[in-house]
Amino acid sequence: MAEKTGLTGKLHYDFNTAAVCEVCIKGNWYRTTAREFRSFDGSRRLTQPIKPVGLGEDVINTPMETIEYNGPVYVLRTNDQVIKMDTETIVTNPFMPKAQKAIPNSSRI
Numbered sequence: 755m756a757e758k759t760g761l762t763g764k765l766h767y768d769f770n771t772a773a774v775c776e777v778c779i780k781g782n783w784y785r786t787t788a789r790e791f792r793s794f795d796g797s798r799r800l801t802q803p804i805k806p807v808g809l810g811e812d813v814i815n816t817p818m819e820t821i822e823y824n825g826p827v828y829v830l831r832t833n834d835q836v837i838k839m840d841t842e843t844i845v846t847n848p849f850m851p852k853a854q855k856a857i858p859n860s861s862r863i
Contacts, residue, residue, distance in 0.1 A: 766833050767792060768825055773802035779842050791823075793830040796842035798823040 767788060769775075775791035776783045776799050783799070791798060801820045807813055826835045830846045 763833065765789065765792070765831070766828075769800060769823060770802055773800040775800060777842075789831070790844055792825075792828050793844045793846075794842075795827050795836070795838060795845050796840055798825075 769788075769792075771788040775786050775788055777786050777791060777794045778784075778797035778799075786794070799820055799822050801818055804817045804819050807816050827838050827845060828835055830844055836845050
């Protein structure tokens with residue numbers, strides 16, 4: 755039997771994963787999964803009920819709240835935090851912010 759390798763760690767979610775996760779790309783809001791939400795480097799927001807919905811309550815008329823999320827940005831599928839640079843992309847490489855920061859200086863050459 756082979757030993758399990760690869761992505762074996764549990765991802766850390768410091769927000770309500772049952773909420774509607776949305777990210778903003780070029781002024782438009784898009785719904786996304788919690789895994790991609792935690793790795794998105796840009797504006798993020800969560801929409802969730804103001805109070806928990808009980809049994810027999812009117813689910814359709816439940817008041818909702820939308821809050822801007824300013825938590826940490828993680829590399830996709832890891833618990834490694836990166837610096838928020840507002841690139842409006844999903845961070846897949848831990849060295850991505852450093853490389854993008856160097857691009858404006860290299861364009862003068």
